[in-house]
Amino acid sequence: MPSAGRGPGAARVLGRALRLRCPRCGATPLFPRRFSMARxxxxxxxxxxxxxxxxxxxxxxxYAVTVGLAVGGYLLLWSLTGLSTAAQLALWVPVVALFPLWFFRYSRSLWLAVELLVNPEP
Ligand SMILES: [Zn+2]
Structure with a gap:
């Protein structure tokens, strides 16, 4: 529970978000079932x-995390290995297609945490 007058700090709230827990108290899971979020x-x-x-x-x-991952990964592999564009596309297109599905819960959790930090619910 937040302390009187002040909520938990940003690091704590974001840590709870990365563990997919309630950003305010950290006690309960946001997703009791795999893709079903609690109200x-x-x-x-x-x-x-x-x-x-x-x-x-x-x-x-x-979207931002997915693009950052793909573009950053592309540039990193390009600079380190010189892979062809075709080889890079064969690698990154599946990543771009599948990563957002895996990251879905985390993006919701992070959004909720950031919003709680910026605009705490009364
Ligand atoms: Zn809570």
Whole structure:
């Protein structure tokens, strides 16, 4: 639970997000089942989806991390190994297709954590 007057610090909130736990208290999982998100925290009551369309921001996080991974990976491999563009595409297209599916839960969790830090729920 947050201390009186101040919530948990940014590092703690983001750490909880990376563990897919409630960003405010850290006690409950955001995803009790694999891809099904809980509506609110059973302990502290934090609503996870604050409004319809709330998780559009999570799509931006997912997109940014995916692009950063693919472009960064492409440039790193290009500079270290000189792989051809065709070989790079054969490697990175499946990554770009599958990584967002794996990262889906983390992008939602990170979005919720960032939003909690910027705009704490009363
Ligand atoms: Zn909680």
């Amino acid at each position: 609110r925290c059973a302990l502290c009551g934090l609503r996870f989806e604050r409004a319809p369309g709330y998780f559009v921001g999570a799509i931006y996080i997912n």
